[in-house]
Amino acid sequence: MLAAVSSHAAGAARQALGGSLTLAAAGLQRRGLAASAATVEGDTLTVEVNPYKVHRIEAPPTTVTATKDELLSYFKQLYRLRRMEISADMLYKAKAIRGFCHLYDGQEAVIVGLEAALEKSDSIITSYRNHATHVARGGTVAEVIGELMGRTTGASKGKGGSMHMYRREANFFGGQGIVGAQVPLGAGLALAHQYSDTGGVAVAMYGDGAANQGQIFESFNMAALWDLPCIFVCENNHYGMGTAEWRAAKSPAFYTRGDYMPGMKVDGMDVLAVRQAFAYAKQYAVANGPIVLEMDTYRYHGHSMSDPGSTYRTRDEISSIRQQRDPVEHVRKLLLDNGLVEASVIKGIEKDTKKEIDAAIEASKAAPFPDMKELWTNIYAAPLGMQLRGIDSTHVETLAA
Amino acid sequence: MAAASCTLRSTPLPAAVGSPAARSLLAASTRPVRANQRCLVVKAQKRELMMWEALREGLDEEMERDPTVCLMGEDVGHYGGSYKVSHGLYKKYGDMRLLDTPICENGFMGMGVGAAMTGLRPIVEGMNMGFLLLAFNQISNNCGMLHYTSGGQFKVPMVIRGPGGVGRQLGAEHSQRLESYFQSIPGVQLVACSTAANSKALLKSAIRSDNPIIFFEHVLLYNVKGEVHGPDYCQCLERAELVREGTDVTIFCYSRMRYVVMQAVAELEKQGYNPEVVDLISLKPFDMETISKSIKKTRKAIIVEECMKTGGIGASLSAVIHESLFNELDHEVLRLSSQDVPTSYAYELEAATIVQPEKVVAAVHKVCGVRVAA
Numbered sequence: 001m002l003a004a005v006s007s008h009a010a011g012a013a014r015q016a017l018g019g020s021l022t023l024a025a026a027g028l029q030r031r032g033l034a035a036s037a038a039t040v041e042g043d044t045l046t047v048e049v050n051p052y053k054v055h056r057i058e059a060p061p062t063t064v065t066a067t068k069d070e071l072l073s074y075f076k077q078l079y080r081l082r083r084m085e086i087s088a089d090m091l092y093k094a095k096a097i098r099g100f101c102h103l104y105d106g107q108e109a110v111i112v113g114l115e116a117a118l119e120k121s122d123s124i125i126t127s128y129r130n131h132a133t134h135v136a137r138g139g140t141v142a143e144v145i146g147e148l149m150g151r152t153t154g155a156s157k158g159k160g161g162s163m164h165m166y167r168r169e170a171n172f173f174g175g176q177g178i179v180g181a182q183v184p185l186g187a188g189l190a191l192a193h194q195y196s197d198t199g200g201v202a203v204a205m206y207g208d209g210a211a212n213q214g215q216i217f218e219s220f221n222m223a224a225l226w227d228l229p230c231i232f233v234c235e236n237n238h239y240g241m242g243t244a245e246w247r248a249a250k251s252p253a254f255y256t257r258g259d260y261m262p263g264m265k266v267d268g269m270d271v272l273a274v275r276q277a278f279a280y281a282k283q284y285a286v287a288n289g290p291i292v293l294e295m296d297t298y299r300y301h302g303h304s305m306s307d308p309g310s311t312y313r314t315r316d317e318i319s320s321i322r323q324q325r326d327p328v329e330h331v332r333k334l335l336l337d338n339g340l341v342e343a344s345v346i347k348g349i350e351k352d353t354k355k356e357i358d359a360a361i362e363a364s365k366a367a368p369f370p371d372m373k374e375l376w377t378n379i380y381a382a383p384l385g386m387q388l389r390g391i392d393s394t395h396v397e398t399l400a401a
Numbered sequence: 402m403a404a405a406s407c408t409l410r411s412t413p414l415p416a417a418v419g420s421p422a423a424r425s426l427l428a429a430s431t432r433p434v435r436a437n438q439r440c441l442v443v444k445a446q447k448r449e450l451m452m453w454e455a456l457r458e459g460l461d462e463e464m465e466r467d468p469t470v471c472l473m474g475e476d477v478g479h480y481g482g483s484y485k486v487s488h489g490l491y492k493k494y495g496d497m498r499l500l501d502t503p504i505c506e507n508g509f510m511g512m513g514v515g516a517a518m519t520g521l522r523p524i525v526e527g528m529n530m531g532f533l534l535l536a537f538n539q540i541s542n543n544c545g546m547l548h549y550t551s552g553g554q555f556k557v558p559m560v561i562r563g564p565g566g567v568g569r570q571l572g573a574e575h576s577q578r579l580e581s582y583f584q585s586i587p588g589v590q591l592v593a594c595s596t597a598a599n600s601k602a603l604l605k606s607a608i609r610s611d612n613p614i615i616f617f618e619h620v621l622l623y624n625v626k627g628e629v630h631g632p633d634y635c636q637c638l639e640r641a642e643l644v645r646e647g648t649d650v651t652i653f654c655y656s657r658m659r660y661v662v663m664q665a666v667a668e669l670e671k672q673g674y675n676p677e678v679v680d681l682i683s684l685k686p687f688d689m690e691t692i693s694k695s696i697k698k699t700r701k702a703i704i705v706e707e708c709m710k711t712g713g714i715g716a717s718l719s720a721v722i723h724e725s726l727f728n729e730l731d732h733e734v735l736r737l738s739s740q741d742v743p744t745s746y747a748y749e750l751e752a753a754t755i756v757q758p759e760k761v762v763a764a765v766h767k768v769c770g771v772r773v774a775a
Contacts, residue, residue, distance in 0.1 A: 173518055194497070196521075218508025380588060
């Protein structure tokens with residue numbers, strides 16, 4: 001049943017669908033009072049994460065442990081990613097970044113939890129919302145900012161832009177402009193792991209909007225058919241640009257959409273829940289075959305910098321998530337409320353990180369734009385002296401690597 | 402999971418890639434052979450095979466030589482390929498390297514690109530080139546552009562191959578010429594084979610190339626017989642073939658149109674003409690050296706293609722010739738192409754859609770003038 005309302009009248013649409021089908025009612029998990037339930041022994045914290053919803057698989061334990069050092073490293077990374085995306089917002093508004101810019105703030109726990117559980121020898125591919133992925137895979141903030149500003153110091157020498165960041169040495173295969181097209185590539189990464197018997201996994205990430213693409217199901221089918229070591233990850237931030245998940249998907253239980261494939265829904269705002277899920281999923285995938293993880297997460301910004309993000313959801317919703325489930329705050333609280341570190345340590349990390357981001361911005365602003373000759377490089381891996389004709393056909397460019 | 406689905410995971414490579422033995426195997430077998438080296442003739446051993454056998458032999462040789470080479474597509478494994486190009490190979494190389502995919506072109510094309518990014522050399526087969534329209538996004542945006550958008554970090558050394566062209570009453574959707582649509586994609590090379598010999602030798606080069614190659618076969622050429630070369634003979638992907646040396650006019654063609662042209666040439670010879678016939682082979686990039694050398698000699702050019710009139714390979718070639726060789730021409734370039742219509746099922750209509758030898762003869766008359774046979 002379709003409600004005859006415009007996509008902007010989100011509130012009215014929800015009512016027309018029968019009752020208050022807000023995110024809360026749609027099953028968005030509430031944060032348990034995890035901080036107060038934590039126990040500390042020495043430098044190790046033991047805490048309960050929110051329960052996993054499972055499909056065709058047993059859930060992993062919800063009791064997780066983390067050392068002070070681990071939590072500090074997670075905090076540092078989460079904070080770094082947060083500040084980086086905020087700075088990208090400012091740079092975009094200052095017109096230093098152009099075109100499309102899809103920010104990850106709010107979703108940081110997903111990539112940080114993933115990296116905590118996996119190795120750099122595991123492969124990962126994701127969508128255009130990939131700035132944090134690049135840094136999490138060992139890239140620098142300067143490479144991200146540089147790429148966003150189109151400089152030669154950028155992750156792709158300034159030729160890719162926001163949606164096309166890659167880091168070959170860390171098996172980060174990008175970045176993808178077209179919704180969902182990265183998932184078959186991810187199946188190919190998993191195929192390569194199996195082909196070469198590496199023992200590693202491939203992670204193919206996509207959003208709730210992409211989850212309805214046919215090629216996702218094609219990838220599911222092939223991966224399951226051949227037991228490929230693939231972890232499919234639906235980063236469900238509940239909105240495919242301006243369309244809420246319940247208006248796009250007949251079944252928004254994305255962790256079940258693999259049908260014959262096991263799946264798990266994870267509290268994506270809690271880095272420890274995410275880490276546990278990925279460790280479990282990798283074990284499963286290497287031994288048995290593909291699995292789908294649905295990360296229940298949230299983006300504070302709109303879909304991109306062109307989308308205010310407030311026409312299809314309420315500001316109350318955004319601020320309530322920020323207050324109750326912010327991934328950076330959660331780890332800060334775990335560290336401080338359980339006496340693992342002094343507040344000054346946290347402040348020190350924040351100060352250093354801000355310096356790091358500021359330095360990256362300054363360096364990027366000073367970095368050169370690509371030379372005109374870069375127009376013609378990297379078109380072919382083997383250019384072979386091929387000739388391309390210019391705009392008015394009089395110029396002939398002989399290609400070199 | 403059923404036992405059959407586990408076969409794939411338990412079937413290792415002949416030597417597991419990553420083990421020291423395999424690494425040296427890989428190192429030995431993947432000594433770079435650059436496709437633009439003038440044709441690598443080590444020992445020319447010639448035998449006569451049909452094109453499908455020639456392609457199969459080339460595929461077999463390259464798979465044996467390099468364990469990262471694999472073929473994926475519909476019915477390429479157990480069925481042996483709908484045109485027998487991979488007949489029986491799965492018994493030798495296993496299910497992983499002759500991977501039977503489900504019917505999901507968008508999915509398995511993307512999968513091939515992802516695998517290629519990691520360093521494998523997949524050959525992705527479209528059972529008919531026309532089906533690859535479903536994979537257009539993967540071919541254009543990922544296969545073609547990933548090397549560029551990643552700032553050179555990733556290469557996509559894959560071959561996309563399959564039969565296209567107008568067959569015998571296969572109907573509109575199975576008679577398409579996708580080279581028209583693919584030619585604008587930056588970062589890919591387009592190659593069209595036409596004989597048993599060049600099909601094998603070009604396929605070997607395509608597999609060894611680090612660039613993504615879209616390799617066009619033709620539905621009606623698989624049983625064409627010819628002499629083929631030995632295992633070390635690779636043909637340059639960027640070079641046109643001089644089919645017949647001549648003086649009066651240059652006729653450019655590729656794929657099946659080569660035979661249509663040569664049929665016309667048999668008639669034209671009787672009439673006293675001496676046409677030069679150049680098989681383009683490389684549809685992207687054009688071999689401008691061979692093309693301009695020929696036009697400078699004959700000063701007249703006719704293009705015979707199976708693409709539609711609008712936006713085909715011939716349209717691009719005609720523009721290039723006019724722009725760069727205008728003063729070498731005594732006549733505007735004549736372009737014989739298929740009609741801008743869907744290909745009918747009915748025999749006569751289908752025949753009228755594509756270029757027939759009579760049209761080629763008439764075109765030569767037009768540019769060279771009518772002659773009386775000697």
